[in-house]
Amino acid sequence: MTGSMIALLVILLIFLIMLLASAIKILPEYQRIVVFRLGRLLGIKGPGLVFIIPIVDQIIKIDLRERVRDVPKQRVVTKDNVTIDVDAVVYFRIIDPDKAVVQVQRYDAATDLLAQTTLRDVLGEVDLDYLLANREELNKKIQTILDSGTDQWGIKVTRVTIRDVVLPEQMVRALAKQAEAERERRSRIIMAEGEYQASQKMAEAAKLYEKAPAAMRLRELQTLAEIAREKNLIVVPAGEMGTGTVAGLTQAVMKKKKGRNSTILFFSLFFFYSHLFWLKLSQKQFWWLRLMDP
Secondary structure (H helix, E strand, O other), X not given: OOHHHXXXXXXXXXXXXXXXXXXXXXXXXXXXXXXXXXXXXXEEEOOEEEEXXXXXXXXXXXXXXXXXXXXXXXXXXXXXOOEEEEEEEEEXXXXXXXXXXXXXXXHHHHHHHHHHHHHHHHHOOOOHHHHHHOHHHHHHHHHHXXXXXXXXXXXXXXXXXXXXXXXXXXXXXXXXXXXXXXXXXXHHHHHHHHHHHHHHHHHHHXXXXXXXXXXXXXXXXXXXXXXXXXXXXXXXXXXXXXXXXXXXXXXXXXXXXXXXXXXXXXXXXHHHHHHHHHHHHHHHHHHHHHHHOO
């Protein structure tokens, strides 16, 4: 055997090894191959160990994992003629590899374009307030329309999320004023309810004091004593001319001596304890009169 024949056999052996290697494919669980034999669709193979006929068979690999596509920012005019910029995210996966290869040239680009047009169409049919308040509902509506449109391509749209809504500057200011007005309205309602409840309590207290004149007078003197103690005042209690009637003079006097405040509470305390003594005496007076009555 000559050297040229040995070289030819070595080349032939290498070619056969390469041919055999190209005929063996190992596919992971998430991958499939679409096989065309002499230009005709043969079928889908995988995962695991797959054998094909080199040169005769042509294969296209398809990834079945879920994909995420960013929808570029779209200029949308809402139903109430407000111009906004909206972008979204689309999640989809291939469920029928042969359709994704045969029915559409580039399934990823086709899905992107369909998502853009669907986003503009759906958001253009609603008002701005509805868009901001019902974003989740709009996401589901867009997802349903996209899923039905891509079904012929063997693609399943699993989720659509409106990511960002950019409003015009004047619209942002208007919404801020509206929110502030709403907060002020709620605050006023709460204050009004509080005042109403307080007035009811005061009316109930007034009825109780009306039934107990002595308690009313004691409450007056207690209030005067608290004012005098907290505010550094001289208090002259009112005269006794009937319950709740102020016939005397109540005035506040602030005395300053050499830059220091001096507090005079002697008269207020004197009248306070005098009145308590008078009440006790008046309660006992009728008892003595009953003893003296023949």
